[in-house]
Amino acid sequence: MSLTRMFAVDSAPPEPAVAPERFKAVFRGHPAGVAVITLPGRPRPAGFTATSLVSLSLSPPLVSFAIAAAASSWPFVRDGSTAVAHLLTAGQEDVARRFVTSGIDRFAAPTRYRLLPGGEPVLAGVDTWLLLSLESLIPAGDHRLAIARVRHAAIGDDHRPLLYHDGTYRTLGA
Template sequence: MTVTVSSFTAPIASDAAAGSPAPGIDPGRFRQAFRRYPAGVVVVTADAGRGPIGFTATSLSSLSLDPPLVSFGIGTTTSSWPHIERARTAVVNFLGAEQRALATTFATSGIDRFAAPTRWRRLPEGEPVLDGVAGWLRLEIEQLVPAGDHRVVIARVVDARLHEGHSPLLFHDGGYRTLRAPAPPTGH
């Protein structure tokens, strides 16, 4: 399998007076805007031949049903990036509401994220998968697309396991959250 690194260049609007690219939104304001956007929490795991790696992500998105494609972002300055860049496959582990500690572990730099108390195993194909998660997707990485200080990973879903009884873990307003059961309808 060949992994394609894509490059896309588009004209950037420029500030005619200064002759420089138009400034984007202030990074703090950008972060503030996205703090208000709830996102599902996953842990992406892989092994490119140097041992298992994983990181917490909130950027997972479904792209296509035919073929089944997903995407997620990864910063190019993270410790996981060199491994994802070399990996041919990965696993997206869907976290349940009770797995805040696992999300925090895989968001923490400088630790062995796979050490106890993390419970994990390998799929028959060799990828690391976390035990007790709400479900997982096994992926074949197809493209790595440059996007500012990140890469967008586009991958084909080749297997999936979903486990019932898990409420999803969400990230919103700077913290982990869960969904509340809807209130029963009231009579008027």
């Protein structure tokens, strides 16, 4: 039985889709953690800012994130097998802005990074990150949902997350 039928109250036709601007307005009031996803690549790595990173399963340890199918980093996700999810903290708004900006080399100065043995880029100064193995890619409208297994977790001391809320980067109070 499909989810639509399972939860249908009556047989009335579905309502028209919510307008994109209204949909965005709803989520402007919902804060989200900010992450940067980086991927190996040649001649340079790829990466993007994501507010969609969520824990998915404890056993096995899985996370998910979404990426637009039109994004410049999508081919690296589609064709790759690994990634690093960096959880940004207070004071790292510049990193979030750099990796959300289109048309620039996100790994040029001032970005500093090192490569793990598998070629995955780890951003300098971001102390909490996850090494991921990409397991599934699921079409979801104009995006793709990536499901990834956590292979390694590095945990930093700063637990003041960078948040995105109402079109602005914010941090939690002390």
